[in-house]
Amino acid sequence: MLKRVASPCKKMVLTLVLAVGAAASGSLAYAQQVLRVSAIPDEAPTELQRKFKPLGEYLEQKTGLKVEFTPVTDYAASVEGLLNNKLDMVWFGGFTFVQANVRSKGQVIPIVQREEDEKFKSVFITTHKDINKLEDLKGKTFSFGSESSTSGHLMPRSFLLGAKVNPDTDMKRIAFSGAHDATVAAVSGGKVDAGALNISVWEKLVSQGKVDPKEVRVFYTTPGYYDYNWTVRADMNPALRKKLTDAFLALNKDTAQGKEILELQRATRFIPTKPENYKAIEDAAKNAGLLK
Template sequence: MTFSSRLSVSRRCFQTLLATSLLTLAGLSFAQQSAQVLRVSAIPDEAPTELQRKFKPLGSYLEKKLGMKIEFIPVTDYAASVEGLINKKLDMVWFGGFTFVQAKARSKDQVIPLVQREEDEKFKSVFITTHQDIRKLEDLKGKTFSFGSESSTSGHLMPRSYLLAAKINPDTDLKRIAFSGAHDATVAAVSGGKVDAGALNISVWEKLVAQNKVDTRQVHVFYTTPGYFDYNWSVRTDMPAELRKKISDAFLSLDAGKAEDKEILDLQRTARFIPTKADNYKAIEAAAHNAGLLK
């Protein structure tokens, strides 16, 4: 065999080996993509069992739309949801407005919101009490009071902001403040007489009332805040643009006119999801700075 013949054979062998290697790599890439898992979580603003119940149909829907496994990973507190996303232990998180702002700041703008419920454009907090002599915010002076989680938008940041606007400093003008950790826990603290009053998000309040889990003859709303931007589904900026679009499209295509979609939307307490952007939360960021809750 001549030198040129041997060279030709060597080239063909190399090409065959290269082609086999590329096919193997392609196979591995496809296998990895097929086995990819989207790790999802949510701020623990309600009981863990309730969060799981609300997410289950949504998770199944996303699996079908995205063609990948969805794993819901509960977290112990609001801070864990922030750290989980920015440290790449989570891929998508249901944040409140304040936790989104915290995640955005902690990650140096490497977290972006994709979608929010229509109601989250003008979300509200309610102040509740069992006392007939508490009729306005100013009546809270000298009383005991419960917020939700310290990192909650609707259970702490915005209620605190409106108290400050009413010339009430929660840390000095109230007899005692507590943090229940969740909106439903705040209702329990007020109705159980552990505190004179409390604040929580209007969505959870309305749900508990509709489910007859709170006696409105005993506990009543005495103040409702103006609207503000709140909850959203957020991801990191390093998520591939194609996947981000698929996720957004999946949420935006939910149709309350379809029975299976309506079940998902009802559990999320909305009629539809809409796009959102980081600029929507500038007022929340300013409120957090003014309240001394964001350095």
């Protein structure tokens, strides 16, 4: 029986195929050594970077991966980045998580949230003495944060509608500042009569002396609702997803590292979360005409 011997040409092709395969495999292995992280731009980019740096170093220790933080230009870009496989994990607000979850048909998974995010709140602020309740905002100028912000737009709008105040028809003018700290600046600078932002950023700005609560005051605080979380794609390696989840859950204020990270994240601790927690936000978005 004759043996078929591969021609030199075929051997060359086979060698080339194996080499290309090895290179591709190597590139894939390299890609898997980097965890690409981002966050909704609800504060200034420099502040987001400052807050994330110690957390990124901690996650590198816990996962063995290089962690790269990539700032995005707006809320929509954070959703697009995760859905288009350009990001692996994103700090979402409740509404941006809902948008990502609906658009991907459930192909994103929220892994943890801060304990504070179980009952998050928004505050309405003003410098005007004649504004003391939501109904007083009729005929006034007003600023939300970003259009895709849960605590800076969706939930404040929802509570306004509940008080029979339609921002689009009952107010003199509405604006979108793009970020919570920018909303405070707009109100304190007299650009608008009032505004809404998340309570966490408000308390931070007050504690840092960046706003005088005697000049700019809170006149309404919303009831609590679920908000922020860390979300990953559903196709992430389950072992990596568990490592990340466990790393967040292990953070505590008994260690210097844990204390620094939790204080920067304005968190008591991180707890597990699930998509069902954000059903009320999805319903509010639909009722407000912000989600179809």
